[in-house]
Amino acid sequence: MNQTRLARDTAIQQIKDAIYDLQIGPSEIIPTGQIPLTFVVRFDNNAGQAEQVLIPATATYREIYTVLQATHRRGRR
Numbered sequence: 001m002n003q004t005r006l007a008r009d010t011a012i013q014q015i016k017d018a019i020y021d022l023q024i025g026p027s028e029i030i031p032t033g034q035i036p037l038t039f040v041v042r043f044d045n046n047a048g049q050a051e052q053v054l055i056p057a058t059a060t061y062r063e064i065y066t067v068l069q070a071t072h073r074r075g076r077r
Contacts, residue, residue: 008037011057015041018065024072045074 012029019027019041027043037057045051051071055064 004037007057011037011039011055011059014059014061014064015039015055015068018061018068019043021065022069022072024068041068043068043072045072047074049074 008031015029024043027041030040030042032038032040032054039055039057040052041055042050042052051074053067053071055067059067
């Protein structure tokens, strides 16, 4: 397995883990095809509004969790 594939697979798994831990619900993880490797994550926030965030493959789990949590909570009042 080459480094790029390993980085991609690791990033996707960390994004999936954060989505699960935050109980976000249905979501999409889409590679952008850009260099450096990044992903668009699409989901609905707490108010039911469509959201999307850009996450680089180099992000730590904590960084991924924090950005997803903040975006998911946007709909709260």
